[in-house]
Amino acid sequence: MREATIRTDHGEAETAARIAAALRPDNTEEMSTTTDGATVETRIERQTTGGLAATVDDYVVNLAVAADLATADRDTHE
Template identity: 50%
Template sequence: MSRRATIRTAHDDAALVARALSPDNTDEMSTTVETVERDGSEATADDDHAAAIVTRIDRETTSGLQSTVDDYVVNLEVAIDIVEQARTVQRDEPTDTGPVSDTDSDSEHDTTQ
C-alpha cells in the first residue's frame, strides 16, 4: 500500500518557486502550478487569481513519506528565500534601456547646412 501526501502552497510567483524546487523532486514526486480564483474554483491566470504550487508525494512507507515531506518543506523554504532575494536585487538594479550614446544627435549639430 502506498502512502500519499499533497502539499499546496500559494505564492506571488508560484511558477518561479516551482522551477526552483524541480531539481530536488524525486521520481515519487510531482509538482504543478495551479491557478485558482479567490473563491477556490479553477481559473486561468491573471491579476484576479492566485497561483498555488501543488506537490504530490507517493512513498511505500510512512517513514519514507515523512522524510520526503520534511525535505520538501526545507527545499520550499529555500526556494521562497531565493525568489524573494532575487526580487529585491532586481528592484535595486536599473532596467536595461538599450544602447546609449555619449554624443548628441546629428540633427542638433549638423554642420553641413
C-alpha cells in the first residue's frame, strides 16, 4: 500500500472547514479529509505508486479550486 498525507493551512478554521466540505464529496474510499483549526489534512492510500500519483494530482487540482472559491467572497470585500 502506498500512502500520502497532504496538509494545507488556510489561515482560519472557518475557511478550512469550507474547503474540507467542498473536497469530501470527491474523496474515494481510499481517502479521508479532516480539519484541525485552520489546517485541512487529507490522507490518501492506493495500491500502486502510479495510482497514488494520479489521485494526489487530482486532489491538488480540486484543492486549488476549493481554496479559490472559499476565499473568493473575502477577496472581493477587502
